[in-house]
Amino acid sequence: MPSTLPPGEGAPTDGALPASALASVGERPFGLYVHVPFCTVRCGYCDFNTYTASELGDTRGASRSTYAQAAIDEIRLARKVTGSRELPVDTVFFGGGTPTLLPADDLAAVVRAIDDEFGLAPDAEVTTESNPDSVTAASLEALRAGGINRISFGMQSAVPEVLRVLDRTHDPARVPTVVGWARAAGFDQVSLDLIYGTPGESLAQWRASVEAALALDPDHISAYSLIVEAGTALARRVGRGELPMPDDDDLADKYELVDALFTDAGLCWYEVSNWARSPAAWCRHNIGYWRGADWWGVGPGAHSHLGGTRWWNVKHPAAYADRLAFGVSPAAAREVLDDETRRVERVLLETRLVTGLSLGSLDGPGRAAVPALVSDGLAELSAADVARTTSAADSPVLVLTRRGRLLADAVVRNLLP
Numbered sequence: 001m002p003s004t005l006p007p008g009e010g011a012p013t014d015g016a017l018p019a020s021a022l023a024s025v026g027e028r029p030f031g032l033y034v035h036v037p038f039c040t041v042r043c044g045y046c047d048f049n050t051y052t053a054s055e056l057g058d059t060r061g062a063s064r065s066t067y068a069q070a071a072i073d074e075i076r077l078a079r080k081v082t083g084s085r086e087l088p089v090d091t092v093f094f095g096g097g098t099p100t101l102l103p104a105d106d107l108a109a110v111v112r113a114i115d116d117e118f119g120l121a122p123d124a125e126v127t128t129e130s131n132p133d134s135v136t137a138a139s140l141e142a143l144r145a146g147g148i149n150r151i152s153f154g155m156q157s158a159v160p161e162v163l164r165v166l167d168r169t170h171d172p173a174r175v176p177t178v179v180g181w182a183r184a185a186g187f188d189q190v191s192l193d194l195i196y197g198t199p200g201e202s203l204a205q206w207r208a209s210v211e212a213a214l215a216l217d218p219d220h221i222s223a224y225s226l227i228v229e230a231g232t233a234l235a236r237r238v239g240r241g242e243l244p245m246p247d248d249d250d251l252a253d254k255y256e257l258v259d260a261l262f263t264d265a266g267l268c269w270y271e272v273s274n275w276a277r278s279p280a281a282w283c284r285h286n287i288g289y290w291r292g293a294d295w296w297g298v299g300p301g302a303h304s305h306l307g308g309t310r311w312w313n314v315k316h317p318a319a320y321a322d323r324l325a326f327g328v329s330p331a332a333a334r335e336v337l338d339d340e341t342r343r344v345e346r347v348l349l350e351t352r353l354v355t356g357l358s359l360g361s362l363d364g365p366g367r368a369a370v371p372a373l374v375s376d377g378l379a380e381l382s383a384a385d386v387a388r389t390t391s392a393a394d395s396p397v398l399v400l401t402r403r404g405r406l407l408a409d410a411v412v413r414n415l416l417p
Contacts, residue, residue, distance in 0.1 A: 008333030011311055015081045015329030018336060021307035025082055028293045031091035031285050032078075032114055034071055035299030036099040037317055038064055040134070043167040044233035045195075045226060049301035049315050050097045062317035068106035070317075071298050072113040073324040078296045079117040082306075088121040089114055091285035091295075094128040094148075104139045108146025110298075115147070125150055125284045129193075132178045133170040140178070140185040150283075151182050152191040152222075158212035159205045162198045165243070167233070172212070179216045189281055191220035196254040198226055199243035206254045207261070214265045219281040221267060222274050223258045225251050252406050259402055270354045272405045290349045292342065300330070308337045347415055351400065352408060356382065360395035362415055369414040370398060378404035378411050 039050045056062045127150040158172045267275040297304040300320035303312045311334030323330045350357045373379045382397040
């Protein structure tokens with residue numbers, strides 16, 4: 001698989017965490033990410049840790065039928081590691097892969113295990129990703145009855161030829177149907193994922209996809225620029241000259257178009273690639289990532305973070321299941337983040353949010369770069385007096401403009417010289 005894991009340092013076989021990590025557990029929002037690594041077809045652009053049935057074959061411990069139990073075993077390990085402290089789960093996110101390739105009852109069993117071990121917060125957000133061709137009206141009703149209250153459909157495009165380049169298998173005409181089923185099933189929020197910049201996609205085709213998504217009146221939409229990841233089938237096709245590399249100017253035009261259309265339709269950006277009808281529809285689970293909250297990542301290759309310690313699981317589903325079957329933590333390695341690393345990551349992530357970055361997170365050179373970013377139209381400040389940003393005692397908030405969102409990486413490079 002193209003996806004790789006960092007080296008890190010050894011992780012203990014019992015999953016024990018440093019005392020420094022456990023000391024602050026419960027002070028920040030806590031979520032669980034559950035990785036479901038199965039796909040019917042592996043999309044050519046994808047470098048996630050996912051597997052098709054043909055790739056896994058009959059490997060022991062890697063079957064869909066036994067996967068939910070392995071995930072539940074890790075949830076029980078998580079409770080053991082975190083101890084008896086009160087730690088209600090604010091968010092759960094089933095990602096993948098295609099989580100809805102598992103039976104709805106299996107996903108519901110994982111939700112029950114989380115509630116049994118930790119307790120779900122009364123207003124917990126419980127999300128599953130889904131492909132439009134992996135659900136039925138009945139399965140959506142079962143998912144909702146099983147405690148999942150938010151669903152994100154991988155629409156990607158409304159144009160059949162664009163979907164074919166992406167190796168997506170669903171019929172775009174099915175998207176309105178599954179959204180209707182989700183509404184009828186009673187999901188609190190319905191989200192759609194779009195991808196722009198597919199080789200050969202015209203601006204008119206992108207507009208058609210955006211307008212088709214808006215016609216479904218979603219609560220939330222994500223729109224991601226296509227990235228040609230090394231080692232993927234798409235990268236090989238680009239390397240052979242079969243497809244052109246996405247053009248930066250074209251990507252910028254498509255981002256400006258989607259932001260304008262979403263804004264006109266009443267969806268406001270809250271993260272560079274995410275828009276919602278109101279703050280109540282923001283994806284709280286992802287907000288936790290961007291704000292440095294705590295989460296436990298369940299599943300092969302999943303990453304976790306608690307109190308400044310980050311770790312990641314072994315990648316292969318069989319190795320993952322085997323470790324848990326023998327009472328061993330599936331963690332492959334970990335790292336303890338120092339204060340400077342955590343500060344840098346805060347700048348990297350919080351700059352992407354509409355709530356902005358407190359200038360108190362910047363060092364001297366970073367603060368000195370702020371006036372130029374504002375004068376260049378890349379960012380705005382919550383305080384009118386830009387000159388005051390040189391004072392460490394005063395920490396207004398830096399928020400990207402639309403142009404700044406297009407050049408977010410460059411902005412961050414200036415803030416972290």
